Amino acid sequence: MKVAIFSTCIVDLMFPNIGQAMVEVLERFGCETSFPSKQICCGQPTYNSGYHKETQKVFHNEVDALMSSDADYIVGPAGSCVAMLREYKNLLKDDPQYADKAAAMADKTYEFSQFLYRILGVRDAGAQLDAVATYHRSCHMTRLLRERQAPYELLSNVKDLQVVPLPRAENCCGFGGTFSVKEPQISRQMVDEKVNDILSTKASVLISADPSCLMNIAGRFSRRNEKIKIMHIAEVLNHNVDPARIRFADQPVNV
Amino acid sequence: MATLSTSNEPFLTRIKESEADKFMQKSVAKAQDAQWEKRPASRKELGHWEDWRNLGEQIRQHVIKYLPDYLEEFSDNVEKRGGHVFFAQTDKDAVAYIKKIAQQKQAHKIVKSKSMVTTEINLDKELLKLPDTSVLETDLAEFILEEDNWDEPTHIVFPTLHKNRDQIRKIFQKLGYKGSNEPGEMAKFARHYLRRSFLEADLGITGCNFAIADQGMINLVTNEGNADLTMAIPDTQVVVMGMERIVPSLKEAEVMDNMLSRSAVGQKLTSYCTFAGPQTADESDGPKDFYVVILDNGRSKALGTDFEPALQCIRCGSCLNVCPVYRHIGGHGYGSIYPGPIGAVLSPILGGYEKFKDLPFACSLNAACTDTCPVKIPLHKLLIKHREVMMDKMKIDHSFNNVLMKGAGVATATPIVFNIALKGGYLGSAPLAKKSKTSVDNFFHYGHIEWAPSLAKGWTDVRSLPRPAKGSENFRSWYKKHQAAKQAQAKEEHDNG
Numbered sequence: 101m102k103v104a105i106f107s108t109c110i111v112d113l114m115f116p117n118i119g120q121a122m123v124e125v126l127e128r129f130g131c132e133t134s135f136p137s138k139q140i141c142c143g144q145p146t147y148n149s150g151y152h153k154e155t156q157k158v159f160h161n162e163v164d165a166l167m168s169s170d171a172d173y174i175v176g177p178a179g180s181c182v183a184m185l186r187e188y189k190n191l192l193k194d195d196p197q198y199a200d201k202a203a204a205m206a207d208k209t210y211e212f213s214q215f216l217y218r219i220l221g222v223r224d225a226g227a228q229l230d231a232v233a234t235y236h237r238s239c240h241m242t243r244l245l246r247e248r249q250a251p252y253e254l255l256s257n258v259k260d261l262q263v264v265p266l267p268r269a270e271n272c273c274g275f276g277g278t279f280s281v282k283e284p285q286i287s288r289q290m291v292d293e294k295v296n297d298i299l300s301t302k303a304s305v306l307i308s309a310d311p312s313c314l315m316n317i318a319g320r321f322s323r324r325n326e327k328i329k330i331m332h333i334a335e336v337l338n339h340n341v342d343p344a345r346i347r348f349a350d351q352p353v354n355v
Numbered sequence: 356m357a358t359l360s361t362s363n364e365p366f367l368t369r370i371k372e373s374e375a376d377k378f379m380q381k382s383v384a385k386a387q388d389a390q391w392e393k394r395p396a397s398r399k400e401l402g403h404w405e406d407w408r409n410l411g412e413q414i415r416q417h418v419i420k421y422l423p424d425y426l427e428e429f430s431d432n433v434e435k436r437g438g439h440v441f442f443a444q445t446d447k448d449a450v451a452y453i454k455k456i457a458q459q460k461q462a463h464k465i466v467k468s469k470s471m472v473t474t475e476i477n478l479d480k481e482l483l484k485l486p487d488t489s490v491l492e493t494d495l496a497e498f499i500l501e502e503d504n505w506d507e508p509t510h511i512v513f514p515t516l517h518k519n520r521d522q523i524r525k526i527f528q529k530l531g532y533k534g535s536n537e538p539g540e541m542a543k544f545a546r547h548y549l550r551r552s553f554l555e556a557d558l559g560i561t562g563c564n565f566a567i568a569d570q571g572m573i574n575l576v577t578n579e580g581n582a583d584l585t586m587a588i589p590d591t592q593v594v595v596m597g598m599e600r601i602v603p604s605l606k607e608a609e610v611m612d613n614m615l616s617r618s619a620v621g622q623k624l625t626s627y628c629t630f631a632g633p634q635t636a637d638e639s640d641g642p643k644d645f646y647v648v649i650l651d652n653g654r655s656k657a658l659g660t661d662f663e664p665a666l667q668c669i670r671c672g673s674c675l676n677v678c679p680v681y682r683h684i685g686g687h688g689y690g691s692i693y694p695g696p697i698g699a700v701l702s703p704i705l706g707g708y709e710k711f712k713d714l715p716f717a718c719s720l721n722a723a724c725t726d727t728c729p730v731k732i733p734l735h736k737l738l739i740k741h742r743e744v745m746m747d748k749m750k751i752d753h754s755f756n757n758v759l760m761k762g763a764g765v766a767t768a769t770p771i772v773f774n775i776a777l778k779g780g781y782l783g784s785a786p787l788a789k790k791s792k793t794s795v796d797n798f799f800h801y802g803h804i805e806w807a808p809s810l811a812k813g814w815t816d817v818r819s820l821p822r823p824a825k826g827s828e829n830f831r832s833w834y835k836k837h838q839a840a841k842q843a844q845a846k847e848e849h850d851n852g
């Protein structure tokens with residue numbers, strides 16, 4: 101199965117380790133990966149700020165880049181950015197040149213954990229992590245991409261990992277793209293409440309499928325000098341993997 | 356004061372005041388947390404919630420699409436029943452008309468039940484200008500606001516969410532209350548105080564949850580039953596409604612009522628659900644004179660535009676109850692009688708961008724509102740639309756660096772948070788970066804930035820920023836090496852095999 105990697109600009113520039121973990125996991129499951137090098141960004145920062153005309157070019161570039169390979173699927177490590185690529189279908193529906201291409205792209209684009217769970221049918225990725233962790237479900241992953249199951253199920257099968265529920269998981273962490281920069285006074289209060297809720301779980305690891313939320317929460321942890329280990333779900337699923345533990349949906353639990 | 360706008364202070368000042376009001380923040384958080392439990396439970400009880408939402412959306416969309424026809428049908432039917440209908444273009448028109456009725460009827464004791472739209476047109480204060488006239492709010496929460504020197508509501512369903520019981524007790528003490536701060540006792544006092552006024556009232560004013568087009572009747576949903584008394588006792592009745600508040604028939608009203616109370620308060624049906632019109636020959640109570648004022652006041656500006664879905668709103672308030680921004684800045688922060696997500700969408704439509712330009716930006720686009728809205732208004736998308744109108748069409752530079760932002764869109768499409776990265780990445784950030792340990796070191800591989808200039812300042816005011824990866828170590832560089840290694844390995848295997 102051929103998979104084009106949608107790195108997202110944040111992983112590309114800031115968190116190469118997340119991209120690496122994702123590629124390693126995908127290849128472990130037999131995916132033939134490629135990296136369309138003309139890709140830059142999904143365009144959310146400018147589009148969500150209201151600069152719609154300028155963003156059209158960004159959309160076009162991203163569609164052209166990601167559709168330049170013959171990959172069966174496009175997979176990215178961020179629920180929010182993947183939700184945006186899916187939204188291209190609506191955003192470009194009246195664009196005579198790009199409507200069809202954008203729709204075709206949207207239909208084969210998946211967030212990393214979603215792809216493992218729903219397309220590859222992975223239930224146990226074979227990973228092991230001895231820790232108590234809590235999971236931040238990002239708003240875009242759950243509400244726009246509507247993926248509320250895959251990451252939880254995959255994490256629940258990581259050996260030795262205990263995932264404790266995060267209170268008020270439904271509240272936004274205060275990132276919101278440019279919102280975090282434009283409205284720091286509001287964003288600070290939101291991320292503070294999130295940090296407090298995470299601390300209340302006593303977990304030593306925070307996991308999420310959205311690097312930008314993690315960057316926001318981590319940044320506040322750092323500023324408040326509170327200790328936490330931050331991991332993207334791809335890093336967790338790539339941790340201490342024993343291939344013998346790998347299990348798929350169509351396999352019974354005790355093999 | 357209560358027109359649409361509730362404050363003349365700048366947005367930032369209002370946010371600061373809200374943050375200082377710890378009581379308000381706590382009580383909003385408590386109410387939100389409680390509703391996160393109750394609301395989904397009561398919706399689940401109904402079953403097939405998503406199907407209900409689709410139905411609710413269809414009903415509301417349909418009505419808005421054929422609004423002129425339904426308004427005509429409704430007003431014909433009100434008149435057939437002997438009532439009168441007045442179409443008010445503006446708040447002033449509505450107020451003038453209602454004042455005229457009060458004068459004609461020589462009404463001096465006016466009772467009102469909860470209605471956002473009468474707050475929008477500043478009706479209470481205007482009526483008080485009439486000689487020898489008293490106006491009494493009979494909804495408990497509105498009554499508290501009135502007695503507190505006409506304080507502003509901060510929620511469309513729970514107007515006094517920002518007040519605590521001690522504050523309320525103090526307000527009641529001015530009216531002779533001597534009891535404790537126990538809510539039940541205070542409510543009893545208020546009820547007693549209010550009941551007397553009902554019997555003396557000669558004019559009743561209510562809002563309207565839904566106007567039933569084919570019946571010419573008004574549907575009111577309340578928790579306290581005071582709206583029913585407001586309608587039943589005084590001889591003259593004035594109903595004020597936004598022009599979009601209409602449903603075709605009782606069938607649709609039933610659907611909407613069902614969704615409204617579950618969304619608003621997380622319960623099956625609110626305690627009192629009334630359908631009313633003028634008193635008929637076989638009825639012993641109800642108004643003899645029945646007037647309906649249908650208000651435009653800027654609503655028609657949304658018709659036929661991208662903002663039309665905002666008119667589907669049934670004012671359930673559930674978008675406020677899930678909004679993490681409302682959670683912290685409260686009703687006061689929005690500076691509009693319509694706060695929260697629907698307020699941020701509606702206020703610029705009704706009151707203009709000049710006054711409400713900050714609201715569409717005060718949103719993290721987390722879409723909790725869109726997800727909960729019973730009539731499926733794409734609230735967060737409409738906020739992005741407002742941003743587009745301001746940035747692309749009106750070129751209002753929202754105190755943000757327009758040139759850089761556009762530069763980001765055109766040249767590199769890289770988010771401004773990564774502006775530093777963009778300006779030379781790892782090397783460019785050298786003067787700002789620190790190597791010292793942080794408490795999240797496993798995530799900040801290349802150091803951290805504690806203060807950054809211009810665009811990224813808003814970020815570093817609150818949070819540390821991880822330093823970007825070295826160019827030679829960013830993801831695409833790694834991937835290239837990774838591919839090369841894989842290819843070399845494949846070649847070796849091929850050559851050996």
Ligand code: SF4
Pocket residue numbers: 618667668669670671672673674675697724727728729730731732734
């Ligand atoms: S926008 Fe939707 S959720 Fe918000 S008050 Fe209106 S109907 Fe309720």
